[in-house]
Amino acid sequence: MRDVAATVRGRRKDLGISQADLAARVGVSRAWINAVEAGKPSVEFDLVLRLLDHLGLRLDLAKPENLGDVFKGRSVDLDSVLDEYRDQ
């Protein structure tokens, strides 16, 4: 998430546009752009997607096939592996 914030700000500065300009282009408020660049986690997903589109950025969904193979048919180890991803 911090990655998104830093990348967005860096990208915007590279483009040489202000938060207000970017906000107008994306169709959101300037305060929202500011919040995203500050790393606010609870922002709506579709707005983030539109923002990244307007910045020429894309986020790809990476599915580690290794884990997929590991999981296949292993109903026993499934819980233990999943628990590694539980709430911090």
Add this chain to the structure above:
Amino acid sequence: MRDVAATVRGRRKDLGISQADLAARVGVSRAWINAVEAGKPSVEFDLVLRLLDHLGLRLDLAKPENLGDVFKGRSVDLDSVLDEYRDQ
């Protein structure tokens, strides 16, 4: 966005767990999981991230360097290129 929906549902089925189980693990309601898998766009970003984490999925921020080079110092073409990404 539809990618996320389809991937999440496929991944969950591969893991062989129900929407209720996944919801409990992620810490969201079952209705929310259902909505995401249905492709609802206006969902909160951090919840999506937590969901993907629990599914063993990651989304990477891809920054096409070609565009970055193209943009550099070209304040004239900047608007035209940006306009290609305006509201559909």
Add this chain to the structure above:
DNA sequence: AGTACTTGTCGACGCTCGACGACATGTTAT
């Protein structure tokens, strides 16, 4: 000095997300 632009932040307010519970529909199994 003054103007203009940018960024951070605040207090409202409307709107909708997400949670919860309940219900109807499958689907599976006993």
Add this chain to the structure above:
DNA sequence: ATAACATGTCGTCGAGCGTCGACAAGTACT
């Protein structure tokens, strides 16, 4: 048949997001 589970969908409701407007602080340029 009926019991158990999964999924889709519908109310209601509190909580939080996003918008608007305004303000202060910082920078730059005349």
